[in-house]
Every structure is written in C-alpha cells, then in structure tokens.
Amino acid sequence: MTNQHPLSGLIADYQKSVHAAVVLMQRSGIPMPFSSADWIEMNLSPYGELEGGIHYFKHGAGCKVDLASGTVDFDFGERGEIGGFDAWRLTEYAGGRLAQYGFDTKAVLDDCFAAAVTAGFLVGSGYNQYYVADLPRVYATDVDSRLPGDNLPPQSQDRVLALYAHCFLAADLMRKNCKNLDGKWEKRGRLSRNDNIDIKIYFASWLGYLRATCEGFDELRMRILLQENRPPEFRELLGKSDELGRLMKRHRESLRKLRNSVFHLPADVSAFRDFFDADGERLLWAHELHQAIGEFLSEYRILCQIHYLLHGRTGELAAQRKRSRRRKIAA
Numbered sequence: 001m002t003n004q005h006p007l008s009g010l011i012a013d014y015q016k017s018v019h020a021a022v023v024l025m026q027r028s029g030i031p032m033p034f035s036s037a038d039w040i041e042m043n044l045s046p047y048g049e050l051e052g053g054i055h056y057f058k059h060g061a062g063c064k065v066d067l068a069s070g071t072v073d074f075d076f077g078e079r080g081e082i083g084g085f086d087a088w089r090l091t092e093y094a095g096g097r098l099a100q101y102g103f104d105t106k107a108v109l110d111d112c113f114a115a116a117v118t119a120g121f122l123v124g125s126g127y128n129q130y131y132v133a134d135l136p137r138v139y140a141t142d143v144d145s146r147l148p149g150d151n152l153p154p155q156s157q158d159r160v161l162a163l164y165a166h167c168f169l170a171a172d173l174m175r176k177n178c179k180n181l182d183g184k185w186e187k188r189g190r191l192s193r194n195d196n197i198d199i200k201i202y203f204a205s206w207l208g209y210l211r212a213t214c215e216g217f218d219e220l221r222m223r224i225l226l227q228e229n230r231p232p233e234f235r236e237l238l239g240k241s242d243e244l245g246r247l248m249k250r251h252r253e254s255l256r257k258l259r260n261s262v263f264h265l266p267a268d269v270s271a272f273r274d275f276f277d278a279d280g281e282r283l284l285w286a287h288e289l290h291q292a293i294g295e296f297l298s299e300y301r302i303l304c305q306i307h308y309l310l311h312g313r314t315g316e317l318a319a320q321r322k323r324s325r326r327r328k329i330a331a
Contacts, residue, residue: 005121006112007090010101011132014093015083017072019138021065022082023145024050026315032080032140036061036126039076051312061127070095077129080140084129087113145313152231152307155316160225161304163216164297171209175290177202207275208262210290211255214248217293234303240296247289251275251282 026032028050033039039061046058050065057064062075072093077084090113091098091106103109113130116122122130131137141156155161181199185191191199222241226234254275261271275282308317 005116006102007109007116007121008132010090010094010103011085014072014085014090015138017067017069017093018074018082019143020069021056021063021067021072021074022140022143024052024054024065024067025056025063026143026145027051027312029314029318031315031318032143033076034080034141036076036078036080038080039063075129076140077137078126079137081125081129081131081137082140082143083131083135083138084125086128086130145315147311150231150311150313151229152234152304152311155304155308158304159216159220160222160297160300163213163220164301167209167213167216168293168297171206171213171290172294174202174206174209178206204258204262204272206290207255207286208259210286210293211259213293214252214255214289217244217248231307233307234300237296237299237303240292240299244292244296247285247292251285254282255286 022032030044030050031042033042042058044058048056048058050056052068054068055066060075062073064071064073070093073089074082075084076082087110091109094101094103094109098104098106098109103112113122117124117130120133123133124130142154144154144157146152146154152158178199181191181195181202184195185199223238223245226237226241254271257271258275260266261269305317308314
C-alpha cells in the first residue's frame with residue numbers, strides 16, 4: 001500500500017509544503033496557471049515577497065518558496081498539476097532531515113526512487129515530473145485558498161461562474177454574431193449565400209445556448225443557493241433571481257423544444273415554426289431574457305470580485321482580470 005512505501009512520508013510532507021506555498025501565492029495575488037507553459041509565459045517578477053514576508057523565486061516552469069517551515073521547490077505540471085516531484089527536489093526539501101525519513105544518504109534515496117519507478121509505485125509525466133501512481137492529481141487552479149468561514153467557493157469551483165463561462169458566453173457570442181450579420185444586411189440590403197447560412201447557425205445556436213443557460217439556472221436552484229451557500233451580501237441578488245425565474249417560465253416549453261432541435265437531429269422543423277408563432281412575441285422575449293440573465297451574472301461576478309478583494313483572495317481576482325484581458329484581445 002502507498003503508506004507502507006519508504007518514500008511515502010517524504011512525498012506527503014513535500015506535497016503538503018507545495019500546497020501551502022501555492023495557497024500563499026494565491027492569497028498574495030499570483031494567479032494560478034492552467035499549464036506549465038502558462039506559468040512560464042506569466043509576466044511575474046522572478047523575485048518577490050508573499051504575505052508574511054515570505055520570499056519566492058520564479059524559475060522556468062516552477063517556483064521556490066521560502067516557507068517558515070523550510071524551503072520548497074516545485075514545478076507546475078504540463079496541465080498545471082502541483083503534486084509532481086523528482087529525487088532531487090525531495091532531497092533538497094528534506095535537507096538535513098534525510099535520516100528522519102529513513103535515508104542515510106542522497107544515494108540511498110536515489111536508489112529507492114529509481115526502484116519505486118521500476119516497480120510502478122511512481123509514474124513519470126513530462127520532464128522530470130513523477131507522481132504516486134494511485135493518487136489523484138491536484139491542479140493549481142483547484143487549490144482552495146479560503147480562510148475558515150469564507151463560504152464563497154473557489155473561482156474554479158463556483159458553478160454560477162461555470163454557467164456564465166460555459167453556457168451564457170456561448171449564447172452571447174452567437175447573439176453578437178447574429179447582430180453583426182444583421183447589420184451587414186441592413187447596410188447592403190442583402191447577405192451572401194454563406195452569410196445566410198451562418199446567420200441561421202448563429203441564431204439557432206444562440207437560442208440553444210440560451211435555453212442551456214436557463215436549464216443551468218434551474219439546476220442550481222439559484223434562490224436557495226444565494227440564501228444558503230453564498231455570503232450574506234449575495235442576497236441582494238434574490239429579487240433579480242426571482243424576476244428572472246418568472247421571466248424564464250413565460251415561454252419555457254417552446255424554448256426547450258427549440259433547444260432540442262438545435263442540439264439533436266430534429267424529426268421536423270415544427271419546433272422552430274412554433275417558436276416564431278405569435279407575431280414575434282417569443283423572439284422579443286428571448287432578447288429580454290438574454291439581457292436579464294446577462295445583468296444578473298454581471299452583478300454576481302462583481303460581488304465575487306469585491307469578495308475576493310476583501311478576503312485576501314487576490315490571486316483569483318488577478319486570474320479573472322487576466323481572462324478578461326484575453327477575451328478583449330481575442331475580440
């Protein structure tokens with residue numbers, strides 16, 4: 001078993017120190033990378049100071065942090081993992097405590113490490129990165145840097161932010177693409193054959209992702225989530241959440257059927273035809289619904305940013321700003 005291996009204690013202590021270093025980095029305003037390449041390209045001073053006067057040194061794909069308990073040096077994995085190590089890093093971490101971990105010399109540890117790789121206890125991944133074979137990987141972006149009593153989830157684990165990123169932003173992009181082609185039609189009085197095809201795709205995708213956003217809103221049980229699983233200041237969104245819930249119900253079934261026809265092979269076009277009945281009422285409703293969802297999620301994200309700032313979670317705040325800049329550049 002894992003805890004019976006001679007290296008287990010040293011590896012566990014090393015990984016605990018890496019985790020502590022990453023938490024400290026996050027709380028000191030350093031955004032966590034999604035990959036080793038992301039870390040290498042990050043515009044961060046090589047030398048700096050973290051909370052509590054702790055010094056760090058950024059190097060290549062990794063970082064050395066002088067924790068109060070001792071120095072730990074680690075690399076981010078190819079996908080942002082933080083649990084990787086090699087024999088050299090374990091030796092450096094142990095320092096003068098090698099004997100406490102059961103190793104008389106560095107050579108003895110090296111031999112034990114090589115045997116562990118041969119036996120399959122350790123598995124390699126990327127350049128000089130090894131992991132315990134039967135343990136799950138830990139990713140930098142998933143590290144929880146909250147203090148006790150802080151019930152706003154880490155940014156990467158906040159399902160409301162996930163709904164915004166994975167569903168609403170897709171709907172918003174498709175709607176913008178529609179508007180752009182609609183503006184071209186108004187200017188020229190016609191669209192090319194390809195533009196006509198594209199605008200139909202964008203339009204259908206917008207409504208499909210809009211429905212997916214509504215489904216996520218229902219699945220999250222937004223009112224209960226705001227009341228019971230978020231800080232008190234988020235309750236100011238309850239009124240908007242209730243209004244949004246009522247608005248979603250108005251043509252819920254028609255939008256659901258249309259969504260199914262968008263993301264599944266339709267048997268006929270009746271879902272599209274039915275949605276556009278009633279003299280365009282449902283289309284006006286869809287635009288109103290999109291606007292209301294956008295305003296709600298925008299206010300939610302602002303409350304998150306304020307909370308990150310007030311609770312020392314500046315690494316998450318920096319990461320959010322970094323993603324916003326990337327989206328602006330892409331646009």
